[in-house]
Amino acid sequence: MALTPSTMLELGTKAPEFSLLEPLTQNLVSLSDFEEMPVLIAFICNHCPYVVLLKEAFEQFAKDYQAKGLQVIAINSNDIENYPADSPEKMIEDAKNYGYSFPYLFDETQEVAAKYKAACTPDFFLFDRQHTLYYRGQFDNARPNSGIMVTGNDMRNAANSLLVGEGIPTEQVPSVGCNIKWKQGCQPEYA
Numbered sequence: 001m002a003l004t005p006s007t008m009l010e011l012g013t014k015a016p017e018f019s020l021l022e023p024l025t026q027n028l029v030s031l032s033d034f035e036e037m038p039v040l041i042a043f044i045c046n047h048c049p050y051v052v053l054l055k056e057a058f059e060q061f062a063k064d065y066q067a068k069g070l071q072v073i074a075i076n077s078n079d080i081e082n083y084p085a086d087s088p089e090k091m092i093e094d095a096k097n098y099g100y101s102f103p104y105l106f107d108e109t110q111e112v113a114a115k116y117k118a119a120c121t122p123d124f125f126l127f128d129r130q131h132t133l134y135y136r137g138q139f140d141n142a143r144p145n146s147g148i149m150v151t152g153n154d155m156r157n158a159a160n161s162l163l164v165g166e167g168i169p170t171e172q173v174p175s176v177g178c179n180i181k182w183k184q185g186c187q188p189e190y191a
Contacts, residue, residue: 004120004179007190008136011168015039015131016115020075020105023088024095029073029103031131038134038162039071040155041125043118043180044104045078046094047085049144050177051121055098057150058122058139062102065159072102077113078121078181086181113180114188120177126158134162137172 019030031039042058044051062072078086088106095104107113116125126135135158142150158169182191 003176005176006123006136006138006174007117007119008172008174009117009125009133011133011136011172013133015041015125015127015133016112018075018107018112018115020107020112021088022103022105023091024100024104027103029105031073034071034073036129037071038069038129039073039127039131040065040159041116041127042072042074043077043113043116043121043123044074045076045083045086045121045178045181046090047083048121048178053142053144054122054139054150054152055094057152059098059100061139061152061155061159062100065156065163066101068159068163070159070163074100074102074104075107075112075118076104077107077110077118079110079183079186080108081183083181110180110183110186114186117188117190118180119191120175120179122177123175123180124155126155126162128162134158134168135172136175138175141173143176
């Protein structure tokens with residue numbers, strides 16, 4: 001496990017389009033399905049201890065904020081050949097075990113992660129109604145074995161600000177976690 005920070009993609013960046021398979025439903029889900037809606041895109045996986053730590057709180061966050069009009073999408077971009085715990089079959093198990101209320105998509109080619117400059121799991125990107133990047137950073141400051149309770153405060157504060165039309169938050173702390181498991185020859189220059 002290599003502790004890796006978010007790249008902190010430039011605020012104001014337009015969300016790159018994607019269309020990915022949701023293993024649980026076998027549906028294709030596209031960013032364009034959520035036009036004129038604020039969207040949180042989270043790069044997660046099944047096995048990373050940083051993601052495991054916040055799965056229950058993240059699902060609760062998703063339920064709370066979907067009710068307020070925020071769309072939540074999770075994407076797994078890990079290399080499943082070398083990390084079979086992140087396979088689509090295991091993604092289905094994970095989605096069922098945690099009762100995910102949001103689509104959990106598989107980025108088999110890793111192209112979507114590269115377009116977003118995702119670097120770690122978890123890596124969060126919060127976009128406004130025009131799909132312009134408003135917040136990228138940590139869910140909160142809890143880390144495995146830190147003794148700090150998972151609250152989602154950073155993400156909740158950013159989502160609240162977005163939903164009431166406030167300006168971009170000035171303090172944004174990078175997310176940290178396991179590096180995205182790139183396929184041999186696929187690791188982008190920024191990673």
